[in-house]
Amino acid sequence: MTAMMLDNDRVVDFVTHLQENKPVYAPHAKGRSSFVFDQVEKPDDVVLDYPRTLHSIKKFFLPPQDDLLDFNLVENSFTEPELKPFDAVFLGVHSYDLHAVMRLDYVYSQGNPERNYLARRQGAVFVGVSFTPDKHHFSGSVGIGTNDTTGFDVFLHIVDDGYAVEALTEAGTDLLQGFDMPVYEGALPASAHFEQHIYVPQGKLLDVFDHGYHSVVWSDEAAHCTGCGTCNLICPTCSCFNVEDHVDVTVTHGTRTRSWDSCMLRGFGEVAGGEVFRENLADRQRHRVYRKFKYISDETGEPWCVGCGRCTMNCTAGISIVNIVNRLVNEYDKSRAAV
């Protein structure tokens, strides 16, 4: 497929073109140094060269607060809120964040397929953009390059003076229809270099985690952990939730709402008798990391961590998931050498 050239000075026109048929969601600058994915109102607010957004695009398909049903306490009855597809163009998505969405697609399609998520996931069109890794990105270590186009309809490769635009699906070709661009003459750039690495070949990661369950790493790392749960809340593949009923002030109506939850919080593993099955932070830290590299990975063969760096960057105690994994790799290598 021939790539087309989108010059920097035509990006605003490009965004305007995308807005013709569907609402467009894209990264915007927020505060001093943050970026958020939001609906585009003014095309020149869109930022395509950004390190990462605070939250991934998960929030659109699995909202932080999601009403499962509306109930009527007077009649003891309920209705289901309408489930609408999130029919929009997502512009400027990084490869690791779409990989995260594809992992959520798996979670909500396998076993008991969930209509709430699947209905919302219909209709979205993804326009990716490559990125320049900062000191926290390590998606390259989990097989996701900066120019990985898997799952995208259109992909924008950062090149001199603009972007090389690739249409990858029929929906992508349709999206570019009517926006003329010259052919891009150069070769598409390779994946950019990552500063941050997990030092293990992908296939060997599962072995490392087979070995690391009783490692001292967990209690070492937990010594700094405050159990705040931030790492879960900003993770693009975390999908655990809580469900609670909220009654309105008239005490006649209410909603049953699910909200993002965190396995790092003590109450998460509590049972009816008050016992907590992952009582200390080392147990919870291990559970979180095993959910990213072991449990579901045994089933699917791929890490559930996409290397975005959010949990490390936002950790209030400075705990690095890369450091945890590399310490386990180290221990594993040492134990192998000793044999």
Add this chain to the structure above:
Amino acid sequence: MTEHKLMDPAGARDLYLPEMAEIVAVKDLTDQEKLYEIVLPEGRELGHKPGQFVAVSMFGAGEAPFSVSSSPTRLGSFELGVRKVGMLTEMMHRLVPGEKVGIRGPFGNGFDMEALRGKDLLIIAGGIGLVPMRSLINYAIDRRDDFGRLIICYGSHSDAELLFNDERKLWDQDPRIEHHVTVDVGSDEWTGNTGVITTLIPRLELDLSRTVACVCGPPVMYRYVQLALRSKGLPEKEIFMSLERRMKCGVGKCGHCQINNTFVCTEGPVYNGLELKSLQEAL
């Protein structure tokens, strides 16, 4: 890296919508526990297996999992035994026949009744653990010839807290049921065994080649019961334990009931001793 297929939502079910089911009878078990008989819309059968559970909705209080206490061999309705411990169960305890609750389920694996066929069943129930085990017991009573011996060991904190006294009197009278009871602390009137449930196990005479133990009780009980059964010589894979975790969804999504790599709500709550060995977080 594989691209995961996104399923068509037309093929997905509404996982979180309860059915409004009618309470047709309420019985006091003790001053803390009540037994509810419930009928689904149009008298539809729940279609559960012993050991499975349902999620009960009380709008405003939320939802919680309860093991089904009745046997699927008894048609037309199902029963839940509910101890008053929190807001949802407080609200449930105020329900009277004719009122409705939301029901989702049945969920979980339940006991594999085909695998248990022909075996001597050793049922070990601690406290409120008798509520789910009653489903299995009545199943075996109703299909008595499908099973070998039916041995029931039931332990309770005190004689005042013993459950299903009328039914258990019938078990005492039935020559094909071996029914042993102990209480941790007996009242002055108590003439039966005293001591924790594991004290009943050493005196049992078991045919190890055909005995399967099914265990349900408070978390602390499992480790000791397992030890007692192992020292009788019963292999780990013949000890089935029904675990309890808090659950929010019942369908393998919310993550609350996850023990290592298993979801209690879909792959449990019944695990054998061998399976539990690899689950460090289980007991």
